[in-house]
Amino acid sequence: MTLGTAVxxxxxxxxxxxxxxxxxxxxxxxTGTPELPRGATVTLKRISGVPETDRxxxxxxxxxxxxxxxxxxxxxxxxxxxxxxxxxxxxxxxxLLSQEHAARAAKLGLWGEPYYVINDAGDPAGVxxxxxxxxLVEGRVLSVRESGGTIYVNFGRRWSEDFTVxxxxxxxxxxTAAGLTPKMLEGRRVRIRGWIEERGGPWVEAAAPEQIxxxxxx
Numbered sequence: 752m753t754l755g756t757a758v759x760x761x762x763x764x765x766x767x768x769x770x771x772x773x774x775x776x777x778x779x780x781x782t783g784t785p786e787l788p789r790g791a792t793v794t795l796k797r798i799s800g801v802p803e804t805d806r807x808x809x810x811x812x813x814x815x816x817x818x819x820x821x822x823x824x825x826x827x828x829x830x831x832x833x834x835x836x837x838x839x840x841x842x843x844x845x846x847l848l849s850q851e852h853a854a855r856a857a858k859l860g861l862w863g864e865p866y867y868v869i870n871d872a873g874d875p876a877g878v879x880x881x882x883x884x885x886x887l888v889e890g891r892v893l894s895v896r897e898s899g900g901t902i903y904v905n906f907g908r909r910w911s912e913d914f915t916v917x918x919x920x921x922x923x924x925x926x927t928a929a930g931l932t933p934k935m936l937e938g939r940r941v942r943i944r945g946w947i948e949e950r951g952g953p954w955v956e957a958a959a960p961e962q963i964x965x966x967x968x969x
Contacts, residue, residue: 756794758792759789759791762785766787772810777811778836778838778843779834780834781827782860783860785827793814795814798839825850830860835944844961869889872890872891872906872913872943875953879949881947881953882949883947886945886946887944888953889942890914892906892937901919902933903915904916912952914952915952915953928960929961939967941966943955
């Protein structure tokens with residue numbers, strides 16, 4: 752959905768437009784400042800299913816720099832200045848993840864820093880060092896269980912200590928539509944991205960399919 756075209760007044764951690772709106776770049780977490788000169792013209796687009804504004808009143812949007820239509824989020828990911836967070840659209844997520852993967856393989860930007868190393872699901876204490884922030888965690892899924900309205904993706908036998916990912920049962924249809932039926936994750940090596948919380952052991956709530964990448968398939 753296009754939110755219109757606007758002119759940039761200032762560019763910092765957030766982007767301020769001449770019409771007074773402040774824009775937060777949707778779908779990514781940045782580590783640098785977007786290089787947008789004052790007076791640049793941008794087209795704002797949002798993905799269906801993602802709130803138009805955040806709790807601070809900032810517009811959450813994908814920005815395309817005119818006249819060439821350069822996708823700012825993809826550009827930042829390609830330079831290693833951002834990580835994919837929550838996108839809300841499978842096709843869009845795949846495009847952004849491909850840019851992130853290439854930057855990570857080349858160790859560009861943040862991917863050359865130990866702070867952004869991918870965590871090992873088999874090391875719960877290490878994962879908990881990322882508590883309260885976005886992190887990537889890789890490991891093999893031991894089991895997938897349901898209880899009440901929650902699906903538990905378990906990476907260990909000790910639920911009170913080991914890394915766990917939860918999926919709300921009401922979200923299962925979206926995961927299945929994206930080719931990620933939760934039960935098929937059992938025994939697979941996967942990469943999880945999300946905000947690390949502590950519920951006994953480290954825990955991530957997966958609210959969108961792009962938070963789970965299957966690294967091994969049959």
